[in-house]
Amino acid sequence: MKQTMDAVYENGVFKPLKPPKLSEGQHVRIEIETPFGKSSDDLLELAAKVYEGLSDDDIDSIEKIAHDRRNFFGDRTQ
Numbered sequence: 476m477k478q479t480m481d482a483v484y485e486n487g488v489f490k491p492l493k494p495p496k497l498s499e500g501q502h503v504r505i506e507i508e509t510p511f512g513k514s515s516d517d518l519l520e521l522a523a524k525v526y527e528g529l530s531d532d533d534i535d536s537i538e539k540i541a542h543d544r545r546n547f548f549g550d551r552t553q
Contacts, residue, residue: 481492489505497503526534540546 476496478495480495482489483492484490526537529537
């Protein structure tokens with residue numbers, strides 16, 4: 476049986492946020508997935524590299540597209 480549950484890692488132990496549907500002493504296999512994946516420092520470093528290697532014209536084109544909300548939500552003036 477496969478269950479997905481949230482847990483907190485404290486003092487070397489995984490503590491489920493809700494009781495699991497398991498028998499006491501039952502062996503399990505745990506697959507760990509962190510919801511945020513990267514630390515804030517990793518994200519800032521990645522953001523700093525977004526325009527790396529692009530010309531000023533390329534950057535201007537990208538920012539023009541990104542700042543025009545119609546590219547994401549359509550033209551709402553109609």
